[in-house]
Every structure is written in structure tokens, then in C-alpha cells.
Amino acid sequence: MRTLKYAILGLINREAMTGYDLSKVFNKDLVNFWYANHSQIYPELKKLTAEGLITYEIVLQGEKLEKKLYSITDIGQQDLFAWLATIDPLEPTPKDIFRLKAFFMESLPAQTILDHFESQLSQRLEKVAKLENTMSTQACNLKKSSKISPEFCDYLVLKGAIMREKTYISWLKECIAEIGESS
Amino acid sequence: MRTLKYAILGLINREAMTGYDLSKVFNKDLVNFWYANHSQIYPELKKLTAEGLITYEIVLQGEKLEKKLYSITDIGQQDLFAWLATIDPLEPTPKDIFRLKAFFMESLPAQTILDHFESQLSQRLEKVAKLENTMSTQACNLKKSSKISPEFCDYLVLKGAIMREKTYISWLKECIAEIGESS
DNA sequence: ACAAGCATGTAACGTGTTACATGATTTT
DNA sequence: AAAATCATGTAACACGTTACATGCTTGT
Numbered sequence: 001m002r003t004l005k006y007a008i009l010g011l012i013n014r015e016a017m018t019g020y021d022l023s024k025v026f027n028k029d030l031v032n033f034w035y036a037n038h039s040q041i042y043p044e045l046k047k048l049t050a051e052g053l054i055t056y057e058i059v060l061q062g063e064k065l066e067k068k069l070y071s072i073t074d075i076g077q078q079d080l081f082a083w084l085a086t087i088d089p090l091e092p093t094p095k096d097i098f099r100l101k102a103f104f105m106e107s108l109p110a111q112t113i114l115d116h117f118e119s120q121l122s123q124r125l126e127k128v129a130k131l132e133n134t135m136s137t138q139a140c141n142l143k144k145s146s147k148i149s150p151e152f153c154d155y156l157v158l159k160g161a162i163m164r165e166k167t168y169i170s171w172l173k174e175c176i177a178e179i180g181e182s183s
Numbered sequence: 184m185r186t187l188k189y190a191i192l193g194l195i196n197r198e199a200m201t202g203y204d205l206s207k208v209f210n211k212d213l214v215n216f217w218y219a220n221h222s223q224i225y226p227e228l229k230k231l232t233a234e235g236l237i238t239y240e241i242v243l244q245g246e247k248l249e250k251k252l253y254s255i256t257d258i259g260q261q262d263l264f265a266w267l268a269t270i271d272p273l274e275p276t277p278k279d280i281f282r283l284k285a286f287f288m289e290s291l292p293a294q295t296i297l298d299h300f301e302s303q304l305s306q307r308l309e310k311v312a313k314l315e316n317t318m319s320t321q322a323c324n325l326k327k328s329s330k331i332s333p334e335f336c337d338y339l340v341l342k343g344a345i346m347r348e349k350t351y352i353s354w355l356k357e358c359i360a361e362i363g364e365s366s
Numbered sequence: 367a368c369a370a371g372c373a374t375g376t377a378a379c380g381t382g383t384t385a386c387a388t389g390a391t392t393t394t
Numbered sequence: 395a396a397a398a399t400c401a402t403g404t405a406a407c408a409c410g411t412t413a414c415a416t417g418c419t420t421g422t
Contacts, residue, residue, distance in 0.1 A: 003280055004381080010287035020401050033282035035275060040382065042403055065390045067401060084284060084291055087299055090306045092218060093344070094277030097186055099216035101267060103340050104193035106331045108267055113331065116270060123273045148289045148296065148365060156361065157286050160354040161276065167350040171343040178339065182331060187409080203373050223410065225375055248418045250373060 004044055005053075007034050009072060009080040012054055014150060016071040019045050029154070032131075032161035045070060053079055102175070113179060121172045128165040135162060187227055188236075190217050192255060192263040195237055197333060199254040202228050212337070215314075215344035228253060236262055285358070296362060304355045311348040318345060 011017060011025055022045075023038045036044075045068075048054045053076030056068040072080070098120055105113045135158055141151045194200060194208055205228075206221040219227075228251075231237045236259030239251040255263070281303055288296045318341055324334045 001280075001380090003278075003283070006287075007283055010283075013287070013290070018401075019403090023401095030283070030286070032276045033279040033286070035278070037383070038402080039384080039404080046403095061400075062391055065401065080287075081290060084287055085295060087302045088280065088284075090303075090310065091280055093215045094279070095186075095218070096216040096277070097184075097271065097274055099340050099343060100186065100190055100193075100213070101271075103213070103216070103336050104189075104196070104263075104267055106333055106336055107196070107264060110331065112268060119270045120273075127273065148293065148362065150289055152361075152365070153286050153289050156358050157282050159357070160282060160351075163350050163354050164347070167346050168343075171346050174342070175339050178335075179331065182335070184408090201373075202375090206373095220411070221374080222376080222412080229375095244372075245419055248373065 003034070004036055004040060005048060006080060006083045007036070008041070008044060008048065009053060009076055010084075012070050013072045013077060013080055016069050018059075018067045018069055020067070033157060048076070052076070110179065114176065117172055117176045117179070121169065121176070124165055124169050124172065128162060128169065131158065131162045131165060134158060186217070187219055187223060188231060189263060189266045190219070191224070191227060191231065192236060192259055193267075195253050196255045196260060196263055199252050201242075201250045201252055203250070216340060231259070235259075293362065297359065300355055300359050300362070304352065304359070307348055307352050307355065311345060311352065314341065314345045314348060317341060 007026070007030065008022060011022060011030075017025070019038065019042050022041050023036075026035045026041070045054070045056075049056065049070075052073060054070045054072055056070045058066050059069045061067050098116075101116065105116065108116075135155075138151075138154060138158065142155055190209070190213065191205060194205055194213075200208070202221065202225050205224050206219075209218045209224070228237070228239075232239065232253075235256060237253045237255055239253045241249050242252045244250050281299075284299065288299065291299075318338075321334075321337060321341065325338055
């Protein structure tokens with residue numbers, strides 16, 4: 001489905017970037033719904049360049065260090081917009097190792113089961129705290145306007161990530177309560 | 184990480200099964216947190232057999248059709264329990280193509296953006312209805328007892344799946360409302 | 367007789383992760 | 395001077411999907 005392709009096109013369409021920049025964005029801003037290592041990004045940039053969807057110019061950092069600043073081409077933009085306009089069928093539910101483990105946990109002693117849920121709970125609480133912190137700093141950038149801005153999109157997906165985490169937390173708490181009842 | 188390995192071991196540990204059976208379970212009961220095609224299952228069963236974690240006996244279906252009924256070995260069970268007892272660090276957030284698209288959607292006309300959200304919403308509503316239907320039929324199997332039963336685990340993860348979908352739906356509705364406001 | 371479902375496998379391809387590999391620049 | 399970060403790449407492997415391929419059994 002070439003999703004990484006469109007993630008990269010989408011980012012470069014917003015602003016010219018190097019592979020290193022992309023790598024940072026994937027592991028910060030997009031990490032709540034897409035991510036990629038540099039080892040995947042660099043080959044994909046090469047491929048997209050060969051396909052004529054992006055181009056780069058070499059920019060010097062200091063004296064010797066050459067970096068490639070990529071920007072999107074007209075064909076690239078058309079390809080991106082066509083993808084954006086397409087309505088997809090629902091994706092399969094994402095895989096979740098913790099839920100899989102939970103599904104089989106009956107074989108374990110009740111205390112071990114509770115330990116699993118408590119550990120997962122504290123990790124998720126920490127995560128949602130970070131997300132809400134990001135939200136509070138990011139919300140300042142949101143200027144109300146009649147047009148839908150990149151900042152507005154950032155805000156919407158971040159909000160979704162927070163809601164998702166909070167629901168996971170509620171589920172964990174309910175599980176802990178129900179396991180407590182049955183022992 | 185060999186997660187498929189443990190998913191298979193977990194299922195075979197509950198009950199002896201053929202590859203075909205596993206395939207059905209993955210695409211029904213487990214579909215809300217793990218799944219696999221038969222093309223992945225059969226090679227994995229071969230591998231697990233070679234590793235001595237499972238064994239099979241051949242059972243005849245009718246006159247000629249041979250099926251392999253797999254069961255777990257002692258080593259397999261030890262391996263499974265060791266995996267179940269391990270507490271893992273939080274997984275990276277699952278990838279989500281719809282959120283990725285939403286993130287870049289600003290380039291599209293407002294109506295197209297709304298169409299995307301409305302389509303996603305109706306698909307998710309349908310999905311949650313199916314899940315709640317499963318829940319209502321499955322809840323009958325839940326007998327209250329002091330021990331944690333497989334049925335209880337089924338119930339917990341299904342409940343989690345419903346909560347997850349409902350939150351996605353809430354998010355979509357909020358997005359639609361907020362997009363409506365800014366136009 | 368036919369269709370649907372049971373049952374098992376392989377091949378090619380696409381995607382993703384971890385590790386290997388190198389070197390420059392900036393900050394402390 | 396050292397450490398952190400910037401910057402770009404490749405190789406090996408693991409995992410997952412789609413398509414190919416075959417044949418039996420059961421229900422209509």
C-alpha cells in the first residue's frame with residue numbers, strides 16, 4: 001500500500017526536509033499514528049526520487065557535511081492529493097500484545113495477573129501525562145481561523161491519541177476491579 | 184519477538200487444534216488484537232513442531248482427508264508460561280492510516296474532509312454494533328466463579344475492543360463538530 | 367451435480383527492525 | 395578533549411500479505 005511513501009510525501013509537502021529531519025518528525029510528531037526508522041526512510045527517499053515524486057538539492061552544513069534537502073515535485077503533489085482524496089475501507093484492528101497476553105493469562109496466579117495490569121496501567125498513565133503536556137504547549141499555536149490549518153490537524157490527532165490512551169487506562173482499571181472481585 | 188508463536192501456543196494450550204481451526208479462531212475470536220492468515224500459520228506450525236513445542240497426530244476426516252491435530256508439549260507449555268509471566272515495556276502506538284490521512288487533510292476541500300470523517304464514522308458504528316452483538320451472545324457463557332476462566336478473559340478483551348471503538352467514534356464526532364465550526 | 371466449506375501447503379513480494387558502518391558538527 | 399547530536403547510508407533478518415496450487419467432504 002506504500003503508506004510510508006505518502007507519509008513522507010505529506011511531510012515534504014508541508015515543508016522541504018532532509019532524511020534526518022523526517023526521521024525526527026516520525027519519532028516525535030507522528031509517533032502516535034505512524035513512525036519509521038532512518039533505515040527505512042533513506043531507501044524510500046531514494047526510491048521516491050527515482051520515481052520523480054521528490055527532488056533534492058545539496059545544502060552544506062558547516063564546511064564539508066553535505067545534506068540533502070528534499071522537496072516535492074508537481075507529480076508528487078498530484079500523487080499525494082489523489083491518495084488523500086481516496087476513502088478507504090476500515091483497517092483491521094491493530095494488533096496488541098498486551099491484550100493477547102491478557103487473553104491467555106488465566107493460567108497464571110491471580111497476583112501475577114494483577115501485576116501485569118498494574119504495570120501496564122502505570123506505563124499508560126505516564127504516557128498520557130506526556131501527551132497532555134504536549135497538548136498544553138501545542139494548544140498555544142492554535143489560532144482560530146476559517147481555514148483548516150496544519151496546526152488544527154496536529155491538534156485533532158493529538159486529541160485522538162489522548163482519548164485513546166485514556167480509554168485504555170479505563171479498561172485496565174475495570175479489568176483490575178473485576179479481577180479483584182473474582183478472588 | 185515471535186508473537187505468532189505464542190498466540191498459537193496459547194490457543195493450542197487451551198485445546199488441541201488443526202491449522203484450519205487456528206485460522207478460524209484468529210479471524211474470529213482473536214481478530215480484535217491478533218490475527219494471521221493460514222499462509223503464516225502452517226509454516227509456523229511446522230517450525231514449532233521442529234522445535235519440539237507442539238506435536239500432532241493425524242486424524243481422518245471422512246475416508247481420505249488427513250488433518251493434523253496439534254497439541255502442546257511440556258516444553259511448549261513451559262515456554263508459553265515463561266512468556267505469559269514476562270512483563271513487557273509499552274509497545275509503540277499502533278499505526279493508523281486514517282489518522283495519518285487526517286493529519287495531512289488540510290490540503291483538501293472542507294467537504295471532502297467531512298466525507299472522510301463521515302465514512303469512517305459509519306464504518307465504525309457498524310463495527311461496534313457487531314462487537315456488542317457478540318458480547319450479548321457471549322455474556323451468557325460467563326459463569327461467575329472464584330477462578331479466572333478463559334470465558335472471563337474473552338469477556339475482558341471484548342469489552343476492551345468495544346471501549347476502543349466507542350472512543351474512536353467519539354473522536355470522529357468531535358472532529359466533525361470542530362471542522363463544522365471552522366467553516 | 368454443484369456450491370460451500372474443510373484442509374494443507376508454497377512462492378513471490380512488500381514491509382519493518384536491528385545491527386553494521388562511517389564521518390562531521392556542535393555543545394559542554 | 396569528549397560527548398551529544400547531526401547526517402547518510404547498507405545488510406541481514408523477521409514478519410506479513412497476496413496469490414498460486416491442490417484436493418476432499420458435506421449440505422443443498
